[in-house]
Amino acid sequence: MSGITVFVACNNVAVLELLCRRGADLSLVDQDGAMSIHYAAQLGASHPDDSPRKVEAAAATSLPTLRALLSAGVDPNCRDEDGRTPLMWAATSGNEHTRAHLQC
Numbered sequence: 001m002s003g004i005t006v007f008v009a010c011n012n013v014a015v016l017e018l019l020c021r022r023g024a025d026l027s028l029v030d031q032d033g034a035m036s037i038h039y040a041a042q043l044g045a046s047h048p049d050d051s052p053r054k055v056e057a058a059a060a061t062s063l064p065t066l067r068a069l070l071s072a073g074v075d076p077n078c079r080d081e082d083g084r085t086p087l088m089w090a091a092t093s094g095n096e097h098t099r100a101h102l103q104c
Helices: 003-009 013-021 036-042 052-071 086-093 096-103
Strands: none
Touching: 003 013, 003 036, 013 052, 036 052, 036 086, 036 096, 052 096, 086 096
16 A cells, blocks of 8 residues: 555545645555556445435545645546456545546
8 A cells, every 4th residue: 555545544534635735646556456546436335225314424535635636637547456446446436526526
């Protein structure tokens, strides 16, 4: 897991944005060929039994991480070694807000 991916997984937008401004390599992949944006697509995933308030709160905290990566130029259509895009990761994890954001 790359350093960028660690900050994405921790949902640490401030450090992520700092690293982006300092020229961090956002195209690094892990042992499964996944980039940080794949992991960002899973943040804030919800369960069908979650209350609407919980779903909204998860989306509010996860979308800034995704937006930071997209603003830094990460390709939202990149694929992991299995050919899965971040959109596919979001859909598989049940993250409707991220899925909708990636479809735009």
